Amino acid sequence: MSSSATAPWKQILLNSISSNSHLKHSIYFQLATVGSNGRPSNRTVVFRGFQDGTDKIQINSDSRSRKIEDLKHCPFAEVCWYFTETWEQFRIHGRVDMIDASNSDPDKLRQREVAWFAGSVRSRLQYLGLTPGLPSLDEQPSNDSLDPSAGPVDAFCLLVLDPEKVDYLNLKSNERLAFSTGRSVNVFFVACWKPPTIQNILFGEYW
Amino acid sequence: MSSSATAPWKQILLNSISSNSHLKHSIYFQLATVGSNGRPSNRTVVFRGFQDGTDKIQINSDSRSRKIEDLKHCPFAEVCWYFTETWEQFRIHGRVDMIDASNSDPDKLRQREVAWFAGSVRSRLQYLGLTPGLPSLDEQPSNDSLDPSAGPVDAFCLLVLDPEKVDYLNLKSNERLAFSTGRSVNVFFVACWKPPTIQNILFGEYW
Numbered sequence: 001m002s003s004s005a006t007a008p009w010k011q012i013l014l015n016s017i018s019s020n021s022h023l024k025h026s027i028y029f030q031l032a033t034v035g036s037n038g039r040p041s042n043r044t045v046v047f048r049g050f051q052d053g054t055d056k057i058q059i060n061s062d063s064r065s066r067k068i069e070d071l072k073h074c075p076f077a078e079v080c081w082y083f084t085e086t087w088e089q090f091r092i093h094g095r096v097d098m099i100d101a102s103n104s105d106p107d108k109l110r111q112r113e114v115a116w117f118a119g120s121v122r123s124r125l126q127y128l129g130l131t132p133g134l135p136s137l138d139e140q141p142s143n144d145s146l147d148p149s150a151g152p153v154d155a156f157c158l159l160v161l162d163p164e165k166v167d168y169l170n171l172k173s174n175e176r177l178a179f180s181t182g183r184s185v186n187v188f189f190v191a192c193w194k195p196p197t198i199q200n201i202l203f204g205e206y207w
Numbered sequence: 208m209s210s211s212a213t214a215p216w217k218q219i220l221l222n223s224i225s226s227n228s229h230l231k232h233s234i235y236f237q238l239a240t241v242g243s244n245g246r247p248s249n250r251t252v253v254f255r256g257f258q259d260g261t262d263k264i265q266i267n268s269d270s271r272s273r274k275i276e277d278l279k280h281c282p283f284a285e286v287c288w289y290f291t292e293t294w295e296q297f298r299i300h301g302r303v304d305m306i307d308a309s310n311s312d313p314d315k316l317r318q319r320e321v322a323w324f325a326g327s328v329r330s331r332l333q334y335l336g337l338t339p340g341l342p343s344l345d346e347q348p349s350n351d352s353l354d355p356s357a358g359p360v361d362a363f364c365l366l367v368l369d370p371e372k373v374d375y376l377n378l379k380s381n382e383r384l385a386f387s388t389g390r391s392v393n394v395f396f397v398a399c400w401k402p403p404t405i406q407n408i409l410f411g412e413y414w
Contacts, residue, residue: 025291032239032249032285040247042239042287044296078239080249084232084291089251 007055009166009179013090017047020083029081031059033070041070047081048115051160057092058115059159062127063100068157071096077161087171094163101154111160116152127155214262216373216386220297224254227290236288238266240277248277254288255322258367264299265322266366269334270307275364278303284368294378301370308361318367323359334362
């Protein structure tokens, strides 16, 4: 979506984040990708904020992780973000830009650097660890240390999801909103769906 | 996985369900599928228990929903189930069997019937509603009623996920267990991974 216009769903999402902010897990969501074998993958990741001045969603990742492999095969992902306090679900579908050390765009490399320093030093240490996904045979924990002023290490990859479609569901009010954008014209089509016959929409049975 | 042997991850999952059972949302998880366009979909669904005597996971669905279309294209799905109280994540990958009214197997139709009656009458009413995924233009809510003793309606579809791989992560103990099964021999390979160097595995950056 355009960086110059704020998507109508963004304020709804910001409100949900705010209403649930007392819960540690409220910034966790599930990210689905497609592997090179054509099968789905799904894992919990941490919301790292919106890219400045845009509606794009940031996620930190290890370049060696399976999802990077998946995204190289298919650059689309779908977020499913359920807020347990307010009973709201956001499904956010879009293309993911992977910004790693090899990126040639100075602006993107700057974004990656900002994301790196936005994380705690402890969280940065993670990227010095073993190859993710492989069991460790080493009995001794490594004693990696990190200069807090040092920039991103090679394994640090910033993922930036650019939403194309957002499906919002509020299980308390029975409100459902579907947002989509024609990328060339940046027009949002907003459909407010009336509550179904029964008061509670049961999860996942309708869609 | 075989119906005659209990998978080693099942007891861990049952413990997690039990430890989090005071939270309404603890039986919700995210189900990722792949659409006919090759892109991922992701939505929250409700755990409807294990199929009797097996490790297979049951989910109720509307035959008209998007995920049924997805599963006809690619029968594999991945569950991501995060327990917010105990900080545990289960990623469960497997093939999904769709049991709808047209199924020719009497045993499967019986399972579908059992699943139908296991739901509340109110939840069953949902399947009499409008086509899912389409906005309603009708101002009047429909007055569908349902005989509580009536069997499953056409739109009711039981999904049964047969796990092939399970990845368990405990963020409190830093324990990670990977289970997989060779389907022909039904042997589980269990790998207990040592904690990484840092104490907290940050979500989704490693995998």
